[in-house]
Amino acid sequence: MPNSSSANEKTFIIASQTADCTGVAPMKCLQVKEKESDNWENLYTNIEGFTYEPGFEYVLKVKTEKIENPPMDASSIRYILVKEVSKTKK
Template sequence: MQCKPMPNSSSADQKTIIIAPQTVDCTGVAPMKCLQVKEKETDLWENFYSNIEGFTYEPGFEYELKVKTEKIENPPMDGSSIKYTLIKQVSKTKK
């Protein structure tokens, strides 16, 4: 007998994130530029080391994005265990 997953037990999730109008220097596997993100206006900015599939960043704008997050079963050693995909760009504000 094959078990079917419950409708709400998917490993995909949705969240809203805010992207800062500038990138910062950071180090992943090598030195790179990271987006700054937070989930709420009152949170502190955090470095974001992943890409968001379907999103093109433009410096000088603050973005509010709705994204889908999916757990990656066997992530690469130097990669994130979460895949981010753009669902909707809620806002883009010149800063």
């Protein structure tokens, strides 16, 4: 029987390199996807509790929380690290 808290949990695959992206200003974004078959997408916010090291591909379990009144230039979702499933040297 499904656990209700898993509704807001996602598995993220994090690429071994960041990408140049532009939020409010040019910055480096984590490249994420939820399934191997997906295309990489830029994540314009940090994952709380996660420390990224270039050169490693990660599989993370993250929890998402809606931010009620986000700043204009910020994400409306908070990502919080639940568990680092794997870290692979690339």
